[in-house]
Amino acid sequence: MSAAVAPVTPAAGRPAGPVVRLEDLHVAYGRSRRDARPAVRGISLEVAPGEVVALVGESGSGKSSTAHAVLGLLPASGHVTGGRIEVDGLDVTRAPDRVRRRQRGSVLGLVPQDPGLGLDPTLRVGVQVAEVVRRRGVPRAAVGAEVLVALADAGVDDPELRARQYPHELSGGLRQRVLIALALAGHPRLLVADEPTSALDVTVQRRILDHLEHLVAERGIGLLVITHDLAVAADRADRVLVLSQGRVVEQGPPAQLLVRPEQEYTRRLLAAAPGLVVPGLVVPGSVAPETPGTRTRLVVRHATPDDATAGSTAAEPVLRLHDVTVDFPQPGRPALRALDGVGLAVPRGRTLAVVGESGSGKTTALRVALGLQPVTGGRVELDGRDVTDASWAAWRPLRRRVQLVHQNPFAALDPRFTVEESVTEPLVSFRLGGRAERRQRARELLDRVGLPAAHLSRLPAELSGGQRQRVAIARALAVGPELLLLDEPVSALDVSVQAQVLALLADLQADLGVSYLFVSHDLAVVAEVAHRVAVLRRGRLVEEGPAGQVLHAPADPYTAELLDAVPGGRHAAAVAALAGAGAGVGVGA
Amino acid sequence: MTAVVVDGPAAGAVAGPAPGPTSGLVSGAARVARGAGLGRYVAGRVAQALVVLWAAWTATFAILWLLPSDPLALLLSANNVEVDSLSPAELAAAQARYGLDQPVLVQYGRMLGDALHGDLGVSITKNVPVTQLLAERLPGTLQLSGLAVLLALAGGLTVAWLAAWVRWRPAKVLLSRLPSAGVAFPSFWVGLLLIQVFAFTLGWFPSTGDEGPAALVLPAVTMAIPTSAVFAQVLTRSLEDTLAQPWITTARATGLSRAGAQARHALRNAALPTLTILGLLVGGTVTGAIVTETVFARQGVGMLAQEAVLSQDVPVVQAVVVLAAAAFVLVNLLVDLLYPLLDPRISHAVRTPAARTPAARTSSPRTSAARTRRRPS
Numbered sequence: 001m002s003a004a005v006a007p008v009t010p011a012a013g014r015p016a017g018p019v020v021r022l023e024d025l026h027v028a029y030g031r032s033r034r035d036a037r038p039a040v041r042g043i044s045l046e047v048a049p050g051e052v053v054a055l056v057g058e059s060g061s062g063k064s065s066t067a068h069a070v071l072g073l074l075p076a077s078g079h080v081t082g083g084r085i086e087v088d089g090l091d092v093t094r095a096p097d098r099v100r101r102r103q104r105g106s107v108l109g110l111v112p113q114d115p116g117l118g119l120d121p122t123l124r125v126g127v128q129v130a131e132v133v134r135r136r137g138v139p140r141a142a143v144g145a146e147v148l149v150a151l152a153d154a155g156v157d158d159p160e161l162r163a164r165q166y167p168h169e170l171s172g173g174l175r176q177r178v179l180i181a182l183a184l185a186g187h188p189r190l191l192v193a194d195e196p197t198s199a200l201d202v203t204v205q206r207r208i209l210d211h212l213e214h215l216v217a218e219r220g221i222g223l224l225v226i227t228h229d230l231a232v233a234a235d236r237a238d239r240v241l242v243l244s245q246g247r248v249v250e251q252g253p254p255a256q257l258l259v260r261p262e263q264e265y266t267r268r269l270l271a272a273a274p275g276l277v278v279p280g281l282v283v284p285g286s287v288a289p290e291t292p293g294t295r296t297r298l299v300v301r302h303a304t305p306d307d308a309t310a311g312s313t314a315a316e317p318v319l320r321l322h323d324v325t326v327d328f329p330q331p332g333r334p335a336l337r338a339l340d341g342v343g344l345a346v347p348r349g350r351t352l353a354v355v356g357e358s359g360s361g362k363t364t365a366l367r368v369a370l371g372l373q374p375v376t377g378g379r380v381e382l383d384g385r386d387v388t389d390a391s392w393a394a395w396r397p398l399r400r401r402v403q404l405v406h407q408n409p410f411a412a413l414d415p416r417f418t419v420e421e422s423v424t425e426p427l428v429s430f431r432l433g434g435r436a437e438r439r440q441r442a443r444e445l446l447d448r449v450g451l452p453a454a455h456l457s458r459l460p461a462e463l464s465g466g467q468r469q470r471v472a473i474a475r476a477l478a479v480g481p482e483l484l485l486l487d488e489p490v491s492a493l494d495v496s497v498q499a500q501v502l503a504l505l506a507d508l509q510a511d512l513g514v515s516y517l518f519v520s521h522d523l524a525v526v527a528e529v530a531h532r533v534a535v536l537r538r539g540r541l542v543e544e545g546p547a548g549q550v551l552h553a554p555a556d557p558y559t560a561e562l563l564d565a566v567p568g569g570r571h572a573a574a575v576a577a578l579a580g581a582g583a584g585v586g587v588g589a
Numbered sequence: 590m591t592a593v594v595v596d597g598p599a600a601g602a603v604a605g606p607a608p609g610p611t612s613g614l615v616s617g618a619a620r621v622a623r624g625a626g627l628g629r630y631v632a633g634r635v636a637q638a639l640v641v642l643w644a645a646w647t648a649t650f651a652i653l654w655l656l657p658s659d660p661l662a663l664l665l666s667a668n669n670v671e672v673d674s675l676s677p678a679e680l681a682a683a684q685a686r687y688g689l690d691q692p693v694l695v696q697y698g699r700m701l702g703d704a705l706h707g708d709l710g711v712s713i714t715k716n717v718p719v720t721q722l723l724a725e726r727l728p729g730t731l732q733l734s735g736l737a738v739l740l741a742l743a744g745g746l747t748v749a750w751l752a753a754w755v756r757w758r759p760a761k762v763l764l765s766r767l768p769s770a771g772v773a774f775p776s777f778w779v780g781l782l783l784i785q786v787f788a789f790t791l792g793w794f795p796s797t798g799d800e801g802p803a804a805l806v807l808p809a810v811t812m813a814i815p816t817s818a819v820f821a822q823v824l825t826r827s828l829e830d831t832l833a834q835p836w837i838t839t840a841r842a843t844g845l846s847r848a849g850a851q852a853r854h855a856l857r858n859a860a861l862p863t864l865t866i867l868g869l870l871v872g873g874t875v876t877g878a879i880v881t882e883t884v885f886a887r888q889g890v891g892m893l894a895q896e897a898v899l900s901q902d903v904p905v906v907q908a909v910v911v912l913a914a915a916a917f918v919l920v921n922l923l924v925d926l927l928y929p930l931l932d933p934r935i936s937h938a939v940r941t942p943a944a945r946t947p948a949a950r951t952s953s954p955r956t957s958a959a960r961t962r963r964r965p966s
Contacts (some may be wrong), residue, residue, distance in 0.1 A: 122857050122932055
């Protein structure tokens with residue numbers, strides 16, 4: 001598709017130097033200079049044409065602020081308080097928006113974070129791309145053709161059809177490609193990609209990143225990638241800058257930086273990153289002995305199945321789905337089969353992870369387990385009791401045994417409830433205990449999830465994402481359930497916080513013997529927690545088995561494809577080559 | 590939650606080259622279904638509107654005829670006859686003449702039948718058919734309401750636009766507080782103030798009456814102020830929310846100016862929540878006309894309503910109430926039909942929750958803001 005397009009040649013007179021140069025950049029937020037809260041404190045970097053530079057850091061590290069300062073798109077409360085921004089050889093630190101605007105689109109292109117919200121929902125895709133093409137000065141008659149070229153360049157299949165569609169008619173991956181097309185349509189010399197794939201499935205993520213890399217190589221565009229995902233940075237970047245609290249902690253080529261980190265902070269980030277095997281770090285669990293190609297070596301914590309995990313004979317599973325089918329009727333179309341004869345069993349006191357991409361039916365499986373989704377066929381058993389057609393009243397006492405933890409801790413807690421009110425709500429709902437007992441229970445629960453009792457009176461807004469998810473877990477544990485349904489419980493959290501929450505879940509399971517049904521799209525996370533893994537694809541169960549077996553020796557090609565798409569594989573291969581056979585692999589097994 | 594699951598076919602189309610034509614067929618079929626469903630939707634809404642009109646008519650009948658006052662006494666006193674001066678026989682004759690001797694339900698049925706045939710009865714106090722009264726009074730009120738709505742839209746839009754666009758804090762604060770003041774002042778007071786300044790002091794416009802377009806200005810402004818204030822409040826808030834959406838950043842990153850992004854990408858999205866309130870505001874101008882026409886002594890429907898209520902002229906009151914209800918129903922029907930034109934994610938044809946297109950649910954700002962993970966840093 002993109003082969004037909006001529007590379008953008010730099011016009012005569014353009015400086016050959018870096019497209020963007022930052023010198024000791026400072027950015028602060030606040031209404032006035034005096035109460036300004038610094039977000040970026042002295043970042044220097046350069047991105048040359050054809051170069052991929054990755055900014056890596058956790059929430060609040062200043063990476064997005066840096067990107068927005070480069071584009072001149074800081075929010076009204078943000079100011080550049082020091083340093084120098086050069087774009088295309090021009091000092092634009094104090095330049096008015098008029099000047100910055102001319103560079104946006106034509107010199108700098110942005111690939112934003114969230115494909116779900118990055119496009120105007122009320123305009124057709126083609127109209128939005130055409131707007132950018134026209135601004136480049138393309139004559140009216142040629143705009144239509146240029147729009148199709150831009151879409152094709154971004155890897156959008158059937159551009160003519162897509163141009164007529166609205167954003168909501170496209171999948172997440174396609175929307176991300178349209179966003180890339182929007183950025184490319186102005187023929188920029190540098191793309192700033194702000195978490196370009198963090199909202200996408202792994203396989204889609206890989207295709208998008210491959211495509212961006214291809215554009216960089218083919219056209220000599222510079223790429224500044226902002227990411228929280230060390231594995232993505234490790235695989236794709238020529239240079240990696242690790243940011244913390246607005247400063248560059250460490251920088252260098254990934255092979256060097258991520259293998260022999262000099263700074264403690266980088267080491268901690270690496271240790272928390274699931275799926276990145278770093279030599280010299282002791283990782284409990286086991287690593288696949290031989291992984292073909294550039295597949296990531298997933299560290300599977302529970303690689304050797306125990307009695308409960310291995311067979312169904314040892315103990316009755318907590319939850320069992322027998323051959324469950326769920327259809328969603330659609331007017332004028334055949335019903336959509338969300339689950340097709342799926343059988344799952346959650347072993348008692350263990351974790352069953354259900355993995356799959358969007359649309360695979362994993363959320364429907366979870367709703368079936370919760371008794372919120374009537375099934376079209378099959379049976380559901382909770383504690384050996386058939387609850388398939390249980391009425392609301394029959395389900396009510398059973399809800400004490402099954403509790404849910406949501407994906408997004410920012411939305412799962414009532415913003416006007418204090419932590420105590422949130423945690424004790426299930427107790428109130430089931431009329432358990434008096435006021436004093438509930439308060440005592442809330443203290444215990446907070447202690448359990450590693451939060452101080454002083455947090456009881458706080459509101460969710462006063463807590464960090466990880467703390468909120470701990471509160472959500474405490475709430476789910478309040479009525480002493482046997483089974484927790486965890487719906488992508490860490491996908492909205494930073495890597496280091498992810499690791500803490502996963503460790504907490506493991507501790508709780510060891511102490512309380514609670515079972516988990518863990519729904520996730522992230523195989524690296526699954527490897528950390530799962531005893532058994534079930535892989536869903538378009539409503540069908542593709543593969544199910546002990547975690548070590550499924551993740552190390554997948555029987556189904558689709559599972560293998562998912563595993564191949566986990567970022568970090570290339571880096572692992574490079575590390576292995578660098579360190580020599582054997583030495584590059586972690587310990588265990 | 591189901592949204593993620595129903596996403597099946599769309600997720601299949603992710604980035605892969607093959608499923609293109611399939612998705613094309615699907616969206617084509619959806620478009621056909623939408624077209625067929627729209628007719629049914631409009632028919633349903635019109636039926637609903639008729640029910641609302643009937644209910645308004647019936648409620649007015651019930652309230653007015655079941656009031657403790659004696660309708661016959663009112664009717665007779667309108668003809669300068671005192672009830673006390675009549676003998677019981679004469680009273681009975683009078684009752685029979687007006688049909689008041691029949692049971693209430695029979696009276697109700699007869700009046701409803703007449704109303705359905707376009708006969709809204711005869712004004713008790715004026716002895717003129719109600720339809721004729723309305724025909725005389727309606728054009729003036731329509732002119733007034735029409736101009737007031739246009740002024741309200743223009744004023745509200747200007748204030749909201751500037752409040753969202755201006756970056757200098759004092760001006761921004763002033764512009765965003767201005768609508769509250771507009772809502773706070775009662776319209777009769779604003780009307781009197783305008784008369785004092787622009788009619789008596791400056792002499793630019795006539796203070797009262799309904800001759801010529803000049804007389805229309807002050808009452809229209811009076812009616813427009815509260816309407817535009819509410820409109821501006823809602824639109825400002827909505828614009829601010831929309832301008833904070835990621836797609837505005839995307840648009841700005843392609844080189845669009847702030848004003849350009851606001852015009853091209855924010856206004857249309859921000860107009861959606863405003864449209865609902867606009868339906869209520871425009872419908873409300875009929876009732877707003879009562880106060881304004883009284884203050885400015887204009888012979889319109891509002892004035893007619895006020896006179897009719899004071900003299901318990903039941904047929905006239907009933908007609909005015911039904912008229913106001915009709916205005917509400919019509920405007921809100923228009924608003925509902927406008928929605929899908931402004932927002933392609935809304936379709937009136939497909940109503941069942943499971944059948945809503947999954948992507949529409951994931952991509953609507955409110956739901957997906959909660960669902961998709963975002964990493965501000």
